[in-house]
Amino acid sequence: xxxxxxxxxxxxxxxxxxxxxxxxxxxxxxxxxxxxxxxxxxxxxxxxxxxxxxxxxxxxxxxxxxxxxxxxxxxxxxxxxxxxxxxxxxxxxxxxxxxxxxxxxxxxxxxxxxxxxxxxxxxxxxxxxxxxxxxxxxxxxxxxxxxxxxxxxxxxxxxxxxxxxxxxxxxxxxxxxxxxxxxxxxxxxxxxx
Numbered sequence: 001x002x003x004x005x006x007x008x009x010x011x012x013x014x015x016x017x018x019x020x021x022x023x024x025x026x027x028x029x030x031x032x033x034x035x036x037x038x039x040x041x042x043x044x045x046x047x048x049x050x051x052x053x054x055x056x057x058x059x060x061x062x063x064x065x066x067x068x069x070x071x072x073x074x075x076x077x078x079x080x081x082x083x084x085x086x087x088x089x090x091x092x093x094x095x096x097x098x099x100x101x102x103x104x105x106x107x108x109x110x111x112x113x114x115x116x117x118x119x120x121x122x123x124x125x126x127x128x129x130x131x132x133x134x135x136x137x138x139x140x141x142x143x144x145x146x147x148x149x150x151x152x153x154x155x156x157x158x159x160x161x162x163x164x165x166x167x168x169x170x171x172x173x174x175x176x177x178x179x180x181x182x183x184x185x186x187x188x189x190x191x192x193x
Contacts, residue, residue, distance in 0.1 A: 017058045017087050022129055024051045024108040034104050041131055076157050084151035096151045098137045111151045117144050
């Protein structure tokens with residue numbers, strides 16, 4: 001059995017993935033260690049953490065994990081390779097990977113910042129971003145568009161679930177007064193007191 005590394009949550013404002021996050025790139029330092037570069041709407045920042053770990057830390061800070069996000073996405077969309085994941089449901093932050101999330105070369109793009117994708121050749125796609133920037137990915141336009149469609153489907157289904165549960169809330173017509181008698185095992189229901 002593989003030993004799990006001790007997880008230590010180290011989160012700060014610089015590492016936060018939010019609505020202003022455009023993409024997260026893998027970046028090797030001069031010692032060959034994998035780190036991340038986060039591009040935001042107002043610039044970029046280097047983070048001494050692998051993209052996978054950076055995203056996992058963000059999810060754990062919000063009470064989830066990378067594993068939970070991937071499993072949640074698969075539960076909604078069906079089993080997929082290269083699942084989009086929800087970082088922040090309330091703010092609509094969804095990231096989609098350029099390739100399998102476990103590969104070190106995976107680039108993570110924020111769905112809300114993708115404007116269009118253009119095929120450069122059979123295996124290369126240019127993605128134009130909301131900031132006027134672009135990135136060239138090693139993926140066909142068709143496969144990248146399929147990932148985008150799955151991310152939009154995930155977004156749509158999450159919004160539909162949210163609306164369904166919110167519309168199901170009703171103001172109670174009956175009030176309850178619950179009392180546990182001294183020495184009793186259960187609470188007793190006394191309506192209308």
